[in-house]
Amino acid sequence: MRFVSEFRNPELGRALAHQIRELADPGHHYKVMEVCGGHTHSIYKYGLEDLLPDNVELVHGPGCPVCVIPMGRVDDALDIARRPEVIFTCFGDMMRVPGSDATLLHAKAEGADVRMVYSPLDALRLARENPDRQVVFFAVGFETTAPSTALTMIRARAEGITNFSVFCNHVTIVPPLRALMESPDLRLDGFLGPGHVSTVVGARPFGFLPADYKKPVVISGFEPTDVMQSVCMLLTQLAEGRCEVENQYTRVVPWEGNPNAMRVLAEVFALRPHFEWRGLGFISQSGLAIRDDYADQDAEQRFTVPGVRVADPKACQCGEVLKGVIKPYECKVFGSACTPETPIGTCMVSSEGACAAYYNFGRFNREKQLVS
Amino acid sequence: MCLAIPGQVVEITAADDGLALVDIAGVRRSTNVSLVDGPGQGVQPGDWVLVHVGFAMSVIDEHEAAATLRLLQDMGEEFELEMAEIRDSVDA
Numbered sequence: 001m002r003f004v005s006e007f008r009n010p011e012l013g014r015a016l017a018h019q020i021r022e023l024a025d026p027g028h029h030y031k032v033m034e035v036c037g038g039h040t041h042s043i044y045k046y047g048l049e050d051l052l053p054d055n056v057e058l059v060h061g062p063g064c065p066v067c068v069i070p071m072g073r074v075d076d077a078l079d080i081a082r083r084p085e086v087i088f089t090c091f092g093d094m095m096r097v098p099g100s101d102a103t104l105l106h107a108k109a110e111g112a113d114v115r116m117v118y119s120p121l122d123a124l125r126l127a128r129e130n131p132d133r134q135v136v137f138f139a140v141g142f143e144t145t146a147p148s149t150a151l152t153m154i155r156a157r158a159e160g161i162t163n164f165s166v167f168c169n170h171v172t173i174v175p176p177l178r179a180l181m182e183s184p185d186l187r188l189d190g191f192l193g194p195g196h197v198s199t200v201v202g203a204r205p206f207g208f209l210p211a212d213y214k215k216p217v218v219i220s221g222f223e224p225t226d227v228m229q230s231v232c233m234l235l236t237q238l239a240e241g242r243c244e245v246e247n248q249y250t251r252v253v254p255w256e257g258n259p260n261a262m263r264v265l266a267e268v269f270a271l272r273p274h275f276e277w278r279g280l281g282f283i284s285q286s287g288l289a290i291r292d293d294y295a296d297q298d299a300e301q302r303f304t305v306p307g308v309r310v311a312d313p314k315a316c317q318c319g320e321v322l323k324g325v326i327k328p329y330e331c332k333v334f335g336s337a338c339t340p341e342t343p344i345g346t347c348m349v350s351s352e353g354a355c356a357a358y359y360n361f362g363r364f365n366r367e368k369q370l371v372s
Numbered sequence: 373m374c375l376a377i378p379g380q381v382v383e384i385t386a387a388d389d390g391l392a393l394v395d396i397a398g399v400r401r402s403t404n405v406s407l408v409d410g411p412g413q414g415v416q417p418g419d420w421v422l423v424h425v426g427f428a429m430s431v432i433d434e435h436e437a438a439a440t441l442r443l444l445q446d447m448g449e450e451f452e453l454e455m456a457e458i459r460d461s462v463d464a
Contacts, residue, residue: 038374258430
């Protein structure tokens with residue numbers, strides 16, 4: 001257990017590992033899905049799988065916003081970015097996500113004005129500074145990130161900035177979880193709920209998992225101790241025959257979420273009837289569209305985009321990784337044709353993606369395990 | 373983009389616009405704090421907040437800030453990359 005020494009409180013880490021062993025029924029194989037890419041990262045980075053008994057398996061979920069963007073939407077982004085009047089802005093991670101024929105990084109090399117921004121506020125600043133250009137922000141992310149886009153759009157309106165628009169790809173976390181529960185591929189015992197999304201939406205939206213599907217949820221922080229404690233809380237619920245939403249990350253996540261953030265989301269966005277997710281297909285009411293009231297800032301209305309649905313590359317098994325059906329290393333192209341330097345699938349692009357996290361950390365632990 | 377990094381409010385720069393100067397691991401950046409503002413509970417200089425893509429998402433205590441920062445520093449390259457992006461956004 002060498003990794004325990006990296007815990008904030010190594011003794012607590014050891015105690016939790018012991019407690020989990022005690023709680024786990026040896027006759028049952030537990031499958032616990034961690035929804036958030038940040039958890040996946042911690043699990044691989046700290047080798048938490050090695051601390052758990054063999055019959056407690058962590059399964060990676062769909063909570064990496066970069067990973068779930070389908071190829072067709074990247075193509076639409078490229079189409080907008082290649083227009084001469086456009087300054088196209090996006091987060092660094094999105095630069096390397098492959099479209100059908102290129103990435104935004106390629107488009108930039110070929111002369112498109114693509115700029116990486118840290119914040120949508122920086123995209124708005126570019127619009128302010130370049131009144132004769134059209135500045136478009138490629139908005140991605142779950143409820144954690146969407147309020148930032150919404151506030152930026154409200155700000156643009158207040159300032160009367162007319163050359164700023166948003167290509168909106170924001171998604172919501174509940175519909176894909178429901179889709180997973182309806183999927184016959186997967187049998188899960190419970191969920192580690194996402195920490196940062198929950199600071200915005202609170203704990204209540206996850207109530208459908210115990211209510212409709214009899215699956216307990218523990219909203220978890222990101223430190224190794226947090227993840228271990230959350231697994232422990234989940235197994236305790238299962239052992240005691242309880243099934244509810246619990247919040248391990250109370251020091252950051254209020255039960256009610258953030259009312260300010262929910263208010264700006266409701267002001268600017270409405271649910272799309274359906275939205276395509278990479279590997280998961282179309283999921284109803286899972287994406288955010290810009291409300292008619294803010295249509296003047298909607299890049300999809302300002303520019304005509306191809307809007308063509310593109311099938312995922314055949315070799316790529318991101319869909320199965322995102323659903324937790326296979327582990328990253330079980331994908332045919334993992335680590336060979338698909339690496340963080342030359343990703344085929346989105347899960348290898350973002351460092352929060354299960355494949356990249358496994359490639360960077362997990363495989364070394366596994367190699368060590370296989371050797372010993 | 374997925375990281376939320378602890379920062380300490382240095383000063384409220386434009387209260388009406390919800391903007392504050394926040395020290396994020398040594399980089400001072402204009403940050404929107406209106407999501408964590410409420411009637412009579414606005415953030416003050418010295419407060420710690422979790423910053424995600426230029427917006428404060430929640431107010432945290434100093435102990436939590438220090439622990440989270442340590443976790444992020446542990447990440448290595450990924451955290452360095454995010455900090456470089458924040459630095460570039462300030463210099464731009």
